[in-house]
Amino acid sequence: MNFSLMMKIYRNPEFSQWSELLHRPAADTRALESAVLPILEAVKLRGDAALREYTARFDGVALTDFSVSESEFQAAEESCPKDLKKAIRLAQKNIETFHRSQIEKHEEVETLPGVRCWRRSVPIERVGLYVPGGSAPLYSTLLMLGVPARIAGCSEIVVCTPPQPDGTVHPAILFTAKTLGLSKVFKVGGAQAIAAMAYGTESIPAVYKIFGPGNAYVTAAKQLVARDGVAIDLPAGPSEVAVICDATAQPAFVAADLLSQAEHGTDSQVLLITWDENTLKAVMREVERQLTDLPRRDIAQKALENSKAILVNTPDEALQLSNAYAPEHLIIACADARALAQRVTNAGSVFIGHYSCESAGDYASGTNHTLPTGGYARAYSGVSLDSFVKKITFQHLSPDGLRRLGPVIETMAEAENLSAHRRAVSIRLNYLKTNTIDR
Ligand SMILES: NC(=O)c1ccc[n+]([C@@H]2O[C@H](COP(=O)([O-])OP(=O)(O)OC[C@H]3O[C@@H](n4cnc5c(N)ncnc54)[C@H](O)[C@@H]3O)[C@@H](O)[C@H]2O)c1
Ligand SMILES: N[C@H](CO)Cc1c[nH]c[nH+]1
Ligand SMILES: [Zn+2]
Numbered sequence: 001m002n003f004s005l006m007m008k009i010y011r012n013p014e015f016s017q018w019s020e021l022l023h024r025p026a027a028d029t030r031a032l033e034s035a036v037l038p039i040l041e042a043v044k045l046r047g048d049a050a051l052r053e054y055t056a057r058f059d060g061v062a063l064t065d066f067s068v069s070e071s072e073f074q075a076a077e078e079s080c081p082k083d084l085k086k087a088i089r090l091a092q093k094n095i096e097t098f099h100r101s102q103i104e105k106h107e108e109v110e111t112l113p114g115v116r117c118w119r120r121s122v123p124i125e126r127v128g129l130y131v132p133g134g135s136a137p138l139y140s141t142l143l144m145l146g147v148p149a150r151i152a153g154c155s156e157i158v159v160c161t162p163p164q165p166d167g168t169v170h171p172a173i174l175f176t177a178k179t180l181g182l183s184k185v186f187k188v189g190g191a192q193a194i195a196a197m198a199y200g201t202e203s204i205p206a207v208y209k210i211f212g213p214g215n216a217y218v219t220a221a222k223q224l225v226a227r228d229g230v231a232i233d234l235p236a237g238p239s240e241v242a243v244i245c246d247a248t249a250q251p252a253f254v255a256a257d258l259l260s261q262a263e264h265g266t267d268s269q270v271l272l273i274t275w276d277e278n279t280l281k282a283v284m285r286e287v288e289r290q291l292t293d294l295p296r297r298d299i300a301q302k303a304l305e306n307s308k309a310i311l312v313n314t315p316d317e318a319l320q321l322s323n324a325y326a327p328e329h330l331i332i333a334c335a336d337a338r339a340l341a342q343r344v345t346n347a348g349s350v351f352i353g354h355y356s357c358e359s360a361g362d363y364a365s366g367t368n369h370t371l372p373t374g375g376y377a378r379a380y381s382g383v384s385l386d387s388f389v390k391k392i393t394f395q396h397l398s399p400d401g402l403r404r405l406g407p408v409i410e411t412m413a414e415a416e417n418l419s420a421h422r423r424a425v426s427i428r429l430n431y432l433k434t435n436t437i438d439r
Contacts, residue, residue: 098366114401128197130212137170162189255286
């Protein structure tokens with residue numbers, strides 16, 4: 001058994017090797033941009049006609065109508081297995097519970113007597129949700145995006161997802177959409193779907209913010225349309241997991257977790273970090289064993305080639321490494337997992353202890369699975385209720401409030417040489433004193 005062929009093993013790496021450890025297989029941004037820009041331009045200029053061409057080219061389907069009809073929703077509901085429907089409903093309930101808990105109470109505060117400030121969360125009216133469907137129909141992503149969009153109160157919710165080779169959408173995606181009360185579902189995927197939601201076409205309405213993960217084309221398209229003023233959620237690219245484990249971990253559990261993200265795509269990356277050599281060896285053996293009967297073995301195997309098993313000296317070093325890497329998902333499978341979790345500074349979502357598998361967060365624990373990848377977890381959060389609202393600030397100054405604050409504003413405006421700013425105050429203060437407008 002030669003597992004070093006799958007995942008590169010690093011034993012007690014020097015600090016000088018860290019940049020290699022933290023490296024992710026980078027997409028060729030230039031090549032991606034030159035593939036994606038013409039798609040965006042074509043959809044912007046030619047709307048549905050361009051969508052038809054790209055859908056034929058990339059998805060192999062000739063479609064005349066992109067919108068999912070009522071009879072297709074009906075057929076999907078009938079063909080979706082009962083136990084799957086039940087599972088989707090339970091996951092939806094948990095995701096709802098967790099995201100409802102994010103509703104903020106905004107307090108009104110008086111910063112000075114007569115000067116009151118407050119904030120209100122206002123839903124983004126038009127949002128577009130991208131549900132990946134290239135290599136797997138990720139209906140769970142629709143739950144992760146649709147539930148908070150609904151709770152936030154977004155009034156127009158557009159869903160785009162690639163058609164299957166027979167021109168339909170996977171029944172689980174349509175059942176989920178129906179359960180969430182989302183009826184605007186379009187059979188368009190890839191960069192062309194992002195362009196359609198950004199610029200609008202004859203059949204697909206333009207939105208103000210685009211959400212959802214996807215492959216490199218989708219992620220590049222989101223970043224490019226953002227230059228045209230459409231908001232995007234976050235860079236959610238190829239899936240990743242880092243597992244920090246000690247000798248108390250079950251190697252079979254850890255291997256299953258690593259493979260669960262490796263099977264997403266050949267560009268996924270997984271990291272094993274431990275200070276126990278025997279555990280490292282046992283996990284690697286398990287990975288090799290479990291790989292043999294994995295239906296998506298070829299994909300996972302390729303992803304493992306990008307992946308690393310790292311033997312560190314101490315738990316401290318494990319955490320430092322993980323914080324520097326900023327994984328999308330971090331599993332801490334250690335005896336004192338909760339204490340270690342307190343010291344996580346960079347990660348999308350953290351799974352604590354031997355029974356908190358990452359798939360729980362992918363589907364049904366309640367947390368959101370749309371998370372920052374590629375190191376963006378250093379500065380970005382995953383999708384949450386906040387992602388679907390704007391927080392508008394309000395203030396009200398009474399005459400007394402302005403009397404108190406006015407001189408401060410005048411002084412500050414003067415120091416910036418902005419006399420119109422100053423006048424906006426002085427003209428009012430003078431009016432309060434003399435009841436006349438000073439010209
Ligand atoms: N970070 C997260 O939160 C998160 C969550 C779920 C999934 N993911 C990731 O999402 C990705 C899903 O990717 P996918 O490919 O399965 O589905 P996808 O829906 O993102 O992409 C499929 C589309 O790509 C387009 N496409 C295919 N080949 C093309 C080409 N040569 N040129 C231009 N466009 C092309 C097609 O139009 C197709 O419809 C995976 O990498 C997975 O790891 C990430
Ligand atoms: N792990 C993915 C996020 O990186 C989400 C997902 C959807 N289905 C299964 N997994
Ligand atoms: Zn997953």
